[in-house]
Amino acid sequence: MIRRSFLVSSAALATAAAVKAAPAQTAQPEAAPLSPFADPDFGYSYLCALGNSYYGAGDPGKLLALTSKIKSGDFESAWAAYWLAGQESLALAKSAAKKRHNVSAREAYLAAATYFRGALRFGDSTDNPDRMLACWQDYALCWAAAAELFDPPIERLEIPYEGTSLTGWFLRAANSRRGKPLVIIHNGADGLEVNSFVLGAAGALARGYNCLIYNGPGQGDSLWVRKLYFRPDWEKVITPVMDAMLVRREVDPKRIALVGISQGGYWAPRALAFEHRIAAGVADPGTWDVSEPWLIHLSPAMRSMLEAKDKSSFDQYMQSGAASNARARGLLSFRMRPFGMTSFYDAFRAVQAYTLAGVAGQIRCPMLLTAPESEQFFPGQAQKLYDALHCPKMIVHFTHDQGAGEHCEVAAPGYRDFCIYNWLDEILV
Numbered sequence: 001m002i003r004r005s006f007l008v009s010s011a012a013l014a015t016a017a018a019v020k021a022a023p024a025q026t027a028q029p030e031a032a033p034l035s036p037f038a039d040p041d042f043g044y045s046y047l048c049a050l051g052n053s054y055y056g057a058g059d060p061g062k063l064l065a066l067t068s069k070i071k072s073g074d075f076e077s078a079w080a081a082y083w084l085a086g087q088e089s090l091a092l093a094k095s096a097a098k099k100r101h102n103v104s105a106r107e108a109y110l111a112a113a114t115y116f117r118g119a120l121r122f123g124d125s126t127d128n129p130d131r132m133l134a135c136w137q138d139y140a141l142c143w144a145a146a147a148e149l150f151d152p153p154i155e156r157l158e159i160p161y162e163g164t165s166l167t168g169w170f171l172r173a174a175n176s177r178r179g180k181p182l183v184i185i186h187n188g189a190d191g192l193e194v195n196s197f198v199l200g201a202a203g204a205l206a207r208g209y210n211c212l213i214y215n216g217p218g219q220g221d222s223l224w225v226r227k228l229y230f231r232p233d234w235e236k237v238i239t240p241v242m243d244a245m246l247v248r249r250e251v252d253p254k255r256i257a258l259v260g261i262s263q264g265g266y267w268a269p270r271a272l273a274f275e276h277r278i279a280a281g282v283a284d285p286g287t288w289d290v291s292e293p294w295l296i297h298l299s300p301a302m303r304s305m306l307e308a309k310d311k312s313s314f315d316q317y318m319q320s321g322a323a324s325n326a327r328a329r330g331l332l333s334f335r336m337r338p339f340g341m342t343s344f345y346d347a348f349r350a351v352q353a354y355t356l357a358g359v360a361g362q363i364r365c366p367m368l369l370t371a372p373e374s375e376q377f378f379p380g381q382a383q384k385l386y387d388a389l390h391c392p393k394m395i396v397h398f399t400h401d402q403g404a405g406e407h408c409e410v411a412a413p414g415y416r417d418f419c420i421y422n423w424l425d426e427i428l429v
């Protein structure tokens with residue numbers, strides 16, 4: 001059953017390139033449950049924005065108003081609706097900030113960040129993807145402005161990393177300078193700081209945890225400004241992050257948890273297999289092999305090209321498909337950008353290194369894995385990772401009846417935090 005973007009894009013490319021496709025490759029994707037859109041990409045973006053409103057990063061009414069202007073499957077209409085909503089919220093935020101209405105300004109900046117983030121999901125599939133950098137810059141302005149208006153303000157950090165640095169955002173619990181538990185949150189293939197805020201940071205603050213959000217290679221400003229790209233050996237990222245956190249007096253070095261969101265469900269376990277100063281880990285969702293959704297719907301002919309290292313033919317077929325399919329072209333651009341690659345062959349080869357085979361058994365700390373009912377990207381992988389772990393472990397099966405049955409439980413951040421932080425409270429006692 002095909003439910004979501006990248007799985008559909010590979011199939012569409014193969015079909016458009018006149019490569020023989022299996023019946024599953026031409027199946028119509030399922031709509032996201034609870035959304036007003038038949039198109040799963042549009043539906044999932046709607047659920048992300050809806051969930052953000054739980055922690056004040058958007059307004060359900062405004063979301064309903066902007067989605068009424070979107071035609072399902074029409075990427076330009078989606079881009080325009082989210083981008084315009086972002087501009088409107090940004091104007092409100094600036095007006096409130098000028099008059100020192102700080103709470104109102106903070107909420108409006110967070111809402112604007114949510115809407116600009118929504119626009120970025122669609123830009124690559126429009127006729128003018130060059131607008132995406134400016135949109136990300138608007139997003140970054142809004143997030144940074146919101147961060148300054150928290151009480152206490154969210155502290156921006158520069159974390160030393162391989163001759164350069166990674167941007168971090170330190171959220172301090174109740175202005176405390178005493179050692180408290182710390183949750184380190186890193187996102188996945190396309191999330192930004194506002195996603196990490198909603199999917200973990202806000203819940204951490206509410207429970208008296210300190211929290212660090214950071215942009216690893218290929219994420220946020222690491223991608224757009226520093227031109228740092230994804231890497232499979234995420235322990236090389238987490239170790240300098242840990243070094244930076246362990247010198248802070250607000251952090252209890254014995255009570256640090258690492259939470260990986262989306263593709264972070266691979267990176268967090270990978271890092272924990274080598275970095276043993278962390279007391280607990282969360283993978284949402286548990287991810288065994290990132291390459292599976294990239295490869296599963298390629299035709300046998302295209303798989304053969306990949307295995308035979310026939311780069312020229314593989315790229316030619318994929319380029320042919322992308323030229324005639326805006327959705328596929330946009331989604332592949334969106335997915336390949338953080339790898340820093342323009343060759344389809346190079347990206348499809350590189351992602352095959354993103355597997356926990358051979359390393360999952362090295363994790364020592366307790367692990368919590370999530371397994372949403374309709375996991376769109378990595379179905380069944382949480383159980384596979386769970387079975388490979390030798391450490392104390394737990395798996396949470398989120399369901400549609402709970403409103404939490406989609407990738408990363410984006411429509412139910414409150415219940416997600418309920419489950420994750422109840423577990424962390426018991427581990428980090």
